[in-house]
Amino acid sequence: MRLLIGEKYKKKLWKSLAAQGFEVDFLPDNSQVDTRLSGHADLMVCRIGNELIASKNIVNILTNRGYSVIPAEREQSAGYPHDAGLCVCLTGKYVVYNPKTIDPKVAARIGNYIPVRVAQGYSKCAVCVVDENSIISADSGAVAEAAKAGMDVLIIEPGHILLDGFREGFIGGATFQPTPDKLVFTGLLDQHPDKERILRYLRKKLVEPLFLTDAPLFDIGGAVALP
Secondary structure (H helix, E strand, O other): OEEEEEHHHHHHHHHHHHHOOOEEEEEOOOOOOOHHHOOOHHHHEEEEOOEEEEOHHHHHHHHHOOOOEEEOOOOOOOOOOOOOOOOOEEOOOEEEEOOOOOOHHHHOOOOOOEEEEOOOOOHHHHEEEEEOOEEEEOOHHHHHHHHHOOOEEEEOOOOOOEOOOOOOOOOOOOEEOOOOOEEEEOOEOOOOOOHHHHHHHHHHOOOEEEEOOOOEOEOOOOOEEOO
């Protein structure tokens, strides 16, 4: 399994990722967004099926590395919502997104997914995908809309996830799903008050948790699993 992850997190994660058998292409910092979020893959690349849509400033970098990439239509800039056009959550069946912030190149390619329209522009960061029908999130608005659409949702307490420079990070940015039966966490759940609820939910869904580090859970902007 090959992943795209921000180079900012290489030092913390590469040994553990290699030990788990992942091949990782580390993305350079995204100069167009807030420096605190410059290593977040979920702001740089959106994968839809076998297509990769990327922020304009990293298209040449990815092309030179051998990837076929579609440039995003909009330029990114620091600050929400101008950095959130690619931060769209796809479960394989549903797409959770804010129609006001989604990049048009992404919007044109989500017609085969059941739409879950939310106010949260950072939907991929705010939502942890467990399977095509199931998610975990602390965002009450996204949870409510997902439930209305027929998804099975575990709502957790906000916070308790680290993100340098911010009061808190998000569960989607602190996890990624390399295969349908595994969910990778950047750190441990020990300091999260919903640890046992999360683990029970994963057992119910027959999904195995993997923990990359012994640190408390921290937000890296997730990872893009490549086809």
